[in-house]
Amino acid sequence: MGARPSGKLVYLSEPEQLEIKEYDVPEPEPGAVLTEIEQANVCGSELHIWRGHHPEVKEGVLGHEAVCRVSELGDGVETDFAGEPLEEGDIVAPAYFLTCQRCAPCRNGQFNLCENAYKFWSKPPEEPPHFHGTFSTHYFIHPDQYFYKVPEDVNPNVAAAANCALSQMLYGLDEVGVGWDDTVVVQGAGGLGLNTIAIARERGADTIVVEGIDGRIERAKEFGVDHVIDFREYGTVEERAERVRELTDGVGADVGVEVAGVPEAFAEGPFLLRDGGRYLEVGNVNPGINADFDTGTLTRKGIDITTAIRYQPWYLRKALRFLSKHGDDYPYEDLIDAEFDLVDVEEALAKSDTREITRAALHPHSHAD
Ligand SMILES: [Zn+2]
Ligand SMILES: [Zn+2]
Structure with a gap:
């Protein structure tokens, strides 16, 4: 050599x-x-x-x-x-x-x-x-x-x-289960949130994003989100929950996805969902940061919570194939x-x-x- x-x-x-x-x-x-x-x-x-x-x-x-x-x-x-x-x-x-x-x-x-x-x-x-x-x-x-x-x-x-946000959200949305005609409320429109919107749409779900930054709201729209709840306009948990109900025939979302990365978003999750809804926690990854959490509401509403940290590694192949099939339909290149x-x-x-x-x-x- x-x-x-x-x-x-x-x-x-x-x-x-x-x-x-x-x-x-x-x-x-x-x-x-x-x-x-x-x-x-x-x-x-x-x-x-x-x-x-x-x-x-x-x-x-x-x-x-x-x-x-x-x-x-x-x-x-x-x-x-x-x-x-x-x-x-x-x-x-x-x-x-x-x-x-x-x-x-x-x-x-x-x-x-x-x-x-x-x-x-x-x-x-x-x-x-x-x-x-x-x-x-x-x-x-x-x-x-x-x-x-x-x-x-x-x-x-x-x-x-592909080896980060897209793989993780493909895995996460499989874990929480997103199907045809579900309504998915996505808390946060950073990279994880945009990928969530794209994947949920390809599964035939309706999407609602909760966000408060103009640039991110624009991106979410470019990714085809169906509804935006701007938290500068809907300033309280009650107002946001009410808005989700308005958009879902009065019942709340089937699935919630936390990708805002703040504990308060997680605490808000159960209020945005219908009874029997499902919730995916992804964004909060720092141990030792807490929020007040209404456990009674969680139990009474019968909400299932799951998490997605990293992903099963074969999801990377699914991510590459997702891009091959649907990548051109979303402004990934931008x-x-x-x-x-x-x-x-x-x-x-x-x-x-x-x-x-x-x-x-x-x-x-x-x-x-
Ligand atoms: Zn990354
Ligand atoms: Zn090992």
């Missing part, structure tokens, strides 16, 4: 402290795949980690959303996780977490909860194979990490986000509104943090390097 290529990565040493580090790129171990990053996205959870608020990931190589180009296959790798033949140069999307198949949740088939999900992501960059995150020129897909070829009719620019070189990651994070931009993409290979 000749000399190994070298690559760069973005390392978070402590909150808001970033360094660009350079390492030789190791060969992939058996079962692993070495890739080059085509595009990585700045996600809400990156901002969360960058500020030091993530409960598990405090330092490490940043980045989890990406599409990658296969550059070397480890021994024994001939296909992706759907059995599609794989070769160098193929564009793939990896799940951003591992599924060890040995921990307690994995042994019970709950791969979304794998205790070793972030075994590599949170490792220090000195430790081979160094390229543990997607804010990098290179990325290692580990033997326990699901990945799929991106269908040729899916724009890589759109596919770069969701990225700023593009940066990898070395300008600081600016990308800062501008995302102040919401000067909505969604930033990083292109590690846009410079000759």
